[in-house]
Each structure stands twice: as C-alpha cells, then as structure tokens.
Amino acid sequence: MARAILLxxxxxxLGAPSxxxxxxxxxxxxxxxxxxxxxxQLRRSFRLLPDHWPVAALTRQLDAGDAAGAAWLRADPCRIQADINGARLLDHGDTLGLDAEDAAQLLPALRTVFGDAGMPIDAPTPTRWYLRLAPSxxxxxxxxxxxxxxDDVFEHLDPGGQGRRWRSLLTEAxxxxxxxxxxxxxxxAGKRPVNSLWFWGGGELPDQVRSPHARVCTGDGLAAALAAAAGVGAPLPARFDAAADxxxxxYDLTALRDMRTLERDWLEPALDALGAGRIASLVLDTADGTAFTLxxxxxxxxxxxxxxxxHA
Structure with missing residues (x-):
C-alpha cells in the first residue's frame, strides 16, 4: 500500500483549516x-548526481530536449520598476502573461548582444528564455x-569582477x-512591459536524477523537469486520486492559495482514502520545512x- 505526499x-x-x-x-x-x-522542498523529492542545482539545464531539457553538451543559464523576461530606493523586481516569467508573439518580437533585438558575447539566446517557451554557454x-x-x-535588484547583482560582465550585458539588454x-x-494594451532579464539557474545537466516516489504529479516547470529526468513525471490531476500502482x-500543490479548494479537492479526499485504507499514510510537506505524517x-x-x- 502506497503513501501519498502532498507538497x-x-x-x-494558506488560511485557517476546517x-x-x-x-x-x-x-x-x-x-x-x-x-x-x-x-x-524539491530536494526532499529528488536527488541529483552530482549534487548541484542546474535549473536552466533541467528545464531546457524539458522544453527543447537539447541540453546535453552545453551549460545553460536562464535569462527570463522580467519587469523592474524604479522607485526612490532603487529598482525592484515585480514580475518575471509566467506572471507577465507572455505568448509566442511576444517572444518572437522581443528576442531578435537581443540576439546580437548575446551572440557577440558567445552565448546565443532563444526561447523554446515564451516565458523561459535561455543562454547557451560553453561547458564549464x-x-x-x-x-x-x-x-x-x-527586492532592490542591485542587492542581487554580484559586485565582484566575475559579475562585471553580466552587469554590463544586463544594462545593454x-x-x-x-x-x-x-x-x-x-x-x-494594458499589459506589463518586459524591461529587463533575470539571469539565474546556471549549470549543466546532472548525470542522474533520482526520486523515492513512483510518480510526481505536477504542473510546475522545474518540478516537471526533475520528474521527467527521474522518469517519474505525471500531470497533476484535478483532485486527489489514491495511488493504484x-x-x-x-502531488505538487504549491501553486494553490485557496484553502477551501485545497481542502475540497485534496485534503478531504486524501483523508477519506487514508481512513478507508486505500493509502498507507499521508504526508503533508510544506515549503516552510515542516512535514505532517498521518x-x-x-x-x-x-x-x-x-x-x-x-505551522510547526
């Protein structure tokens, strides 16, 4: 009999529970x-060998299937707004509501800057943009x-010599x-502008990704990439279904914010399955680092x- 783990x-x-x-x-x-x-939280469900966190390479493999043989860096579209205390990151990636036409219009203007720097830029999906780098x-x-x-974006820019090149590229972009x-x-049209990029997630594909779970059901890009690499990926169902295999x-529910929906579609049916003996145990794993095992x-x-x- 299987365990069910709700991330x-x-x-x-989340609001107060029933x-x-x-x-x-x-x-x-x-x-x-x-x-x-x-x-x-994701590291509790996946182990990477070697042990690093190359988000860009993992999601690139999911998006385009060509991540091997190169290093990758996400250069995601974002919106930064200046204020009296600096410039703050307000939106990035999915929250900007970009589609294929947005990427097709904006990317060509950036290709010369990054191509001349030896790191071609492209976007196999409209909200995830990539720089291809030489290995190592x-x-x-x-x-x-x-x-x-x-936050003020300047707090997150490397002030050292290695960061100088990236600050210059960012300014040009x-x-x-x-x-x-x-x-x-x-x-x-009442939409938010894409006025900057956010560099992050650099690295090369891991040799291996493992998971203790038979399946990881998710709609999140990074979790789906990890699950696909581990061979355990599955789409997230509309509501809890007790494991039959x-x-x-x-089940990755980290995008949920409404407590009533979480209870109605997930917690209540999972507790019913536990009471009926259809699952051996139920683990509620929060992003705070607290797990409740029932x-x-x-x-x-x-x-x-x-x-x-x-709360703990």
Whole structure:
C-alpha cells in the first residue's frame, strides 16, 4: 500500500483549516526544520548526481530536449520598476502573461548582444528564455527570481569582477527592451512591459536524477523537469486520486492559495482514502520545512488538540 505526499505552499500562504483538517493535523506526527523554501522542498523529492542545482539545464531539457553538451543559464523576461530606493523586481516569467508573439518580437533585438558575447539566446517557451554557454563556463552566484521579488535588484547583482560582465550585458539588454516598440504596444494594451532579464539557474545537466516516489504529479516547470529526468513525471490531476500502482505518489500543490479548494479537492479526499485504507499514510510537506505524517491509527489520538494551521 502506497503513501501519498502532498507538497504544499508555505503556511503563511494558506488560511485557517476546517475543524476536520485541524483535528487531523493535531493528531499527526510532525517533523520540523527540514529545510525552508521551494528548493529544499524539491530536494526532499529528488536527488541529483552530482549534487548541484542546474535549473536552466533541467528545464531546457524539458522544453527543447537539447541540453546535453552545453551549460545553460536562464535569462527570463522580467519587469523592474524604479522607485526612490532603487529598482525592484515585480514580475518575471509566467506572471507577465507572455505568448509566442511576444517572444518572437522581443528576442531578435537581443540576439546580437548575446551572440557577440558567445552565448546565443532563444526561447523554446515564451516565458523561459535561455543562454547557451560553453561547458564549464564560470558563473557568479545568481539569485532565483522568487527569492528576489520585491527586492532592490542591485542587492542581487554580484559586485565582484566575475559579475562585471553580466552587469554590463544586463544594462545593454535593459536599454534595448526599454526602447523596444513592442513594449509600447503592450503598455497601450494594458499589459506589463518586459524591461529587463533575470539571469539565474546556471549549470549543466546532472548525470542522474533520482526520486523515492513512483510518480510526481505536477504542473510546475522545474518540478516537471526533475520528474521527467527521474522518469517519474505525471500531470497533476484535478483532485486527489489514491495511488493504484503500489508506489508512493507526490502531488505538487504549491501553486494553490485557496484553502477551501485545497481542502475540497485534496485534503478531504486524501483523508477519506487514508481512513478507508486505500493509502498507507499521508504526508503533508510544506515549503516552510515542516512535514505532517498521518497514519490510519492516528484517529485514536483523541487526546491531542487541534492545530490552527500548518505551522510547526
């Protein structure tokens, strides 16, 4: 009999649970301090050999199937807004609502800059843009965009000598995008402009990706790339379905923000499956680094108090 693992967003992104879910959480075994953030959460479901985190190469392989033999760097479209304290990252990738026409209009203007630097730029999907680099190209430490949202971008630019080249390339790209007529059309249509790029996720494909799960069901680009590399990828169903193949199944629900939807479509049917013996246990793994493990026998822990939420 299989386990079901629900990968959940951070507790602060979820509202208060219903009485039934709060009771179940109170009776669960709790493990805290497992590692906070999306990267740590995914690392609990995937092991890379060698142990590094080359997001660009992994998603490139998913998007285009040609990642082998090169290093890759994401150069994702983004929106930066100046204010009195600097310039802040407000949107990137999917949140800009880009389509194939946007990429087709904007990318040609950037190809000379990056081509002359020996790193061709392209976009097999409209929201994920890539630079192809020679293998073993040294790169400064780049911040993942989700970790920089709302921050002054200058806090996340490498001030050292290795970062100088990238700061120069970024400045050139920003001038080109700021002056591009397609952005004027987007603004006139009530859309947000693409006025900068965000470099991140550099590296080469790992030799191997492993997962302890039989399936990982997800709609997230990076998780899907990892799952595909491990040979366990599957689309995320509309609601919980108990595993029928005997292996542990992880469901990636980190994009959910509505507590009622989470309970109705996932937590309640999963708890029903646990009570009926269709799954051996249920693990609720939050992006805060806390995991709640529920077993069928925990229903007898009637002396335990309800939990007000998914906090440790």
């Amino acid at each position: 959940l967003p951070a507790a602060r992104r 009485a039934a879910v709060a009771t179940a959480l109170g009776r669960a075994d709790v493990a805290a301090g497992l590692g906070e953030g999306r990267r740590a 190209t040294p790169l400064p430490a780049f911040t993942e965009p989700d970790d920089a949202l709302g 920003q001038v080109i995008l700021h002056n591009h007529p397609w952005n004027a059309r987007r603004i006139a 005997g292996g542990d199944v992880a 077993a069928r026998g925990h229903r007898w822990r009637i002396w335990r108090r309800r939990r007000a939420g998914f």
